[in-house]
Amino acid sequence: MKKLFTVLLAAFVLAVVNPTKSEAKVMYDGAEVVKGQTGKMTFKKDIKVYKKNPNGTFDSLVVKRNNFFRTYDIEKYGGKTFYQMGQYRVQATDLVVFKEVPLKIRSSFYNNPSYIYINRNSMYGNALYGTWFIGSDPDNSITNNGQQLTFCGGTDVGTIECLHYPGIDLKIAETKVSEIGVPFELTKAADFKQSPIKESITIKTLKKGRILYSEGLEINGYLYVTWKSDDNNQYTFWMPVNLLNPVVDK
Structure with missing residues (x-):
């Protein structure tokens, strides 16, 4: 890549910056589609779904048979598939009917x-x-x-x-595209990621205060940056944008 x-x-x-997308409703399969939506789910019978709270407890919600719900993020690992339904996470089973938005x-x-x-x-x-x-x-x-x-x-x-x-x-x-070569300071220790997504491979954990140089590309809240190590080698991977502060000349 x-x-x-x-x-x-x-x-x-x-390129000229593209205009903002139209606010007109986007419809598919008889229902409105929203940004970030991957599909919609219905259930073959009433089932209970769960969300995990920050304190480790769980809340449950009973969803009714044949009611439709939007799905957002999808996770696939360990031979299983999980759909995010708002704050609730649902594992794909024979009781779940998922229909993908193209x-x-x-x-x-x-x-x-x-x-x-x-x-x-x-x-x-x-x-x-x-x-x-x-x-x-x-x-x-x-x-x-x-x-x-x-x-x-x-x-x-x-x-x-x-x-x-x-x-x-x-x-x-x-x-998002921005100027190349802009220096940023890392505001706290963080993982230098191989790809612009949290669960990707960690290349190295960098210390707070490291200076990184933008390669001008931002995807999914991660900036593509170059780190110049103490042995003068250069490594270009991804770092969360919210942990980077621009370096201001004094």
């Missing part, structure tokens, strides 16, 4: 969408958990009636290979 980033970043910087519709809420691979149960093609794609990359397209992301790229032997990623395995986030 880093290979694509350099080309795309230059294009973004030169990726094309989900993308319509974003000016410059990025797609993050979020399936920890399996690797597809070269995509590990956290692999990211920028939607405006000419190598990407939404195919299969808007249900999947297709990425076509060159291989080591000079041929073109196309891989198809199901929309349900992708999280969408806004892509």
Whole structure:
């Protein structure tokens, strides 16, 4: 993905900023779709769902058979799938009927969408958990009636290979572009992440006060930054934006 980033970043910087998306309602399958929604669920019988409180206790909610609920984040790990239904988390079972909102519709809420691979149960093609794609990359397209992301790229032997990623395995986030080379100070010790998502691989835990340099790309609340180590090596990965303060000349 880093290979694509350099080309795309230059294009973004030169591009005119897209206007704000329309406020008109987006409809699918007879219901309104909202930003961040991945699909909708119904249940084959009345069941109890739970949310975990910050103090470790749980609250429950009885959901009625055939009532429809919007779903947002999806997690796949340990051979299981979980849907976030507001504050409540529901495991996929035979009692849960999930219907996906097509990726094309989900993308319509974003000016410059990025797609993050979020399936920890399996690797597809070269995509590990956290692999990211920028939607405006000419190598990407939404195919299969808007249900999947297709990425076509060159291989080591000079041929073109196309891989198809199901929309349900992708999280969408806004892509923000800013000036390259801006220094930031880390406000507390934090994990330097391989990908712009919390559960991705930690490269190294950096200490408070480290100076990091922006590479001009922000996705999912993470800034792509370069850290120059004491041995003069450079490492470029992701750090949460809310832990970075711009360095002001005194």
